[in-house]
Amino acid sequence: MSVIIYRELSPEIPVEVQEWLDARGQLLEVVDKKGKSHFIIENDVPRDIEVTEAIVGNDTQPGLTIGFGVYTDEGERVGMYATVQNAEAAAEKARVVSVESDKGMEWDSVEGSVE
Numbered sequence: 736m737s738v739i740i741y742r743e744l745s746p747e748i749p750v751e752v753q754e755w756l757d758a759r760g761q762l763l764e765v766v767d768k769k770g771k772s773h774f775i776i777e778n779d780v781p782r783d784i785e786v787t788e789a790i791v792g793n794d795t796q797p798g799l800t801i802g803f804g805v806y807t808d809e810g811e812r813v814g815m816y817a818t819v820q821n822a823e824a825a826a827e828k829a830r831v832v833s834v835e836s837d838k839g840m841e842w843d844s845v846e847g848s849v850e
Contacts, residue, residue: 737808738829740822741775743815744790744799748774752789752799755782765810773812775804778819805829 741763748762756762756776763775782790792798803822805814813829816822 738805738826740826741804741806742778742800743802743804744774745801746774748799752786755786
C-alpha cells in the first residue's frame with residue numbers, strides 16, 4: 736500500500752472556489768471511519784491566481800489550507816502535518832500498518848512519521 740500527500744482544506748470553502756475546483760474535478764471529498772468529511776486537493780496543480788490565493792492565503796487573509804494529509808491509495812488519512820515538507824518527510828519514511836486506536840476503531844498509521 737502506498738501513500739499520497741494531499742492539501743486538506745477547511746470545510747468552509749467559499750461557493751465560487753468550490754465550484755471552480757468541482758468543475759475541473761480537483762476537489763475530492765473523503766469520509767473517515769468516524770463519518771467525518773475531509774476536503775482535499777492535489778497540492779501541485781496549477782490554478783487561477785484567485786483560487787490559489789483562496790487556498791494558500793495572502794498578506795491580508797489566511798487561506799483555506801488546514802494542513803497536509805498523508806493518505807493511503809485507498810483514501811484513508813494516516814497522518815496530518817502542518818507543512819508539506821513534514822508530510823513529504825513522513826511519506827518518504829512511511830510504512831503503512833493497521834493499528835487499533837484507543838477509541839476501538841481501526842486506523843492506519845504511518846511508521847516513521849515526523850509529527
